[in-house]
Amino acid sequence: MEKGLSKEHSAISAMFNSIAGKYDLLNHLLSLGIDKGWRRKLVRGLKSSPAKVILDLACGTGDLTIALYKNGFTVTGADLSVNMLQIARQKSEKLEKMEQPIPDYIECSAENLPFEDSSFDAVTISFGIRNFQNRDIALQEIFRVLKPDGRLAILEFATPKNWVWRTLFNTYFSVILPVIGRMISKDTRAYRYLPESVKEFPQYETFCKEIERQGFNNIDFKPLTGGVAVLYFAEKLG
Numbered sequence: 292m293e294k295g296l297s298k299e300h301s302a303i304s305a306m307f308n309s310i311a312g313k314y315d316l317l318n319h320l321l322s323l324g325i326d327k328g329w330r331r332k333l334v335r336g337l338k339s340s341p342a343k344v345i346l347d348l349a350c351g352t353g354d355l356t357i358a359l360y361k362n363g364f365t366v367t368g369a370d371l372s373v374n375m376l377q378i379a380r381q382k383s384e385k386l387e388k389m390e391q392p393i394p395d396y397i398e399c400s401a402e403n404l405p406f407e408d409s410s411f412d413a414v415t416i417s418f419g420i421r422n423f424q425n426r427d428i429a430l431q432e433i434f435r436v437l438k439p440d441g442r443l444a445i446l447e448f449a450t451p452k453n454w455v456w457r458t459l460f461n462t463y464f465s466v467i468l469p470v471i472g473r474m475i476s477k478d479t480r481a482y483r484y485l486p487e488s489v490k491e492f493p494q495y496e497t498f499c500k501e502i503e504r505q506g507f508n509n510i511d512f513k514p515l516t517g518g519v520a521v522l523y524f525a526e527k528l529g
């Protein structure tokens with residue numbers, strides 16, 4: 292991870308295992324709490340569809356998984372990092388019981404999903420896909436496990452198109468955030484990796500084309516907070 296961006300599963304899971312204990316605190320602090328509103332927008336986008344059973348891929352500590360559960364969905368969270376999953380499980384055990392079972396969590400990679408074909412009404416990924424070792428294979432796997440007419444919802448960071456906003460964002464993301472991240476997490480790499488991984492991730496229309504190449508239709512995206520994050524939706528037509 293020191294040189295360039297290794298996205299090997301072992302490197303990525305080691306990094307997230309190392310920061311898992313401080314992940315939630317840093318997430319909400321560094322985004323000034325805005326990340327919660329972004330996840331809410333994703334959940335709202337799915338509520339308008341008949342989706343019931345959801346796979347929250349790269350679920351991490353389970354913030355989106357839990358938001359989906361609280362909105363009445365049956366959710367399975369999946370992630371590479373055992374420490375992130377452990378926190379997600381602990382948070383879920385404290386949840387007030389609803390009609391549907393509390394989220395189930397599974398350790399696996401996005402590139403090799405341990406689910407039958409056509410298992411889910413929707414697959415969600417928040418701030419996970421830019422870390423995947425092989426996005427094309429992961430998107431093929433997602434397509435496979437989605438039911439016909441199933442939906443894909445992806446929330447991911449982006450670089451704002453407006454230059455004033457982009458300059459502010461780059462300064463914050465590349466200069467301030469790594470320093471605070473390192474101080475709190477004591478991990479020297481993880482919060483330097485974050486801006487680098489956002490910079491190299493394809494954005495907006497370019498990423499939509501990647502999704503389309505794997506067979507998805509009706510691809511749409513919505514920039515959030517001036518384009519700091521983007522919410523993508525796509526469908527597997529029946």
Ligand SMILES: C[S@@+](CC[C@H](N)C(=O)[O-])C[C@H]1O[C@@H](n2cnc3c(N)ncnc32)[C@H](O)[C@@H]1O
Nearest residue numbers: 307349350351370371372400401417418419422
């Ligand atoms: C930045 S965290 C996002 C967690 C959570 N979705 C959220 O919104 O806070 C990225 C997560 O992606 C997971 N991840 C990265 N690559 C993965 C892969 N190939 N398969 C499964 N999970 C992966 C990491 O372990 C980590 O927990």
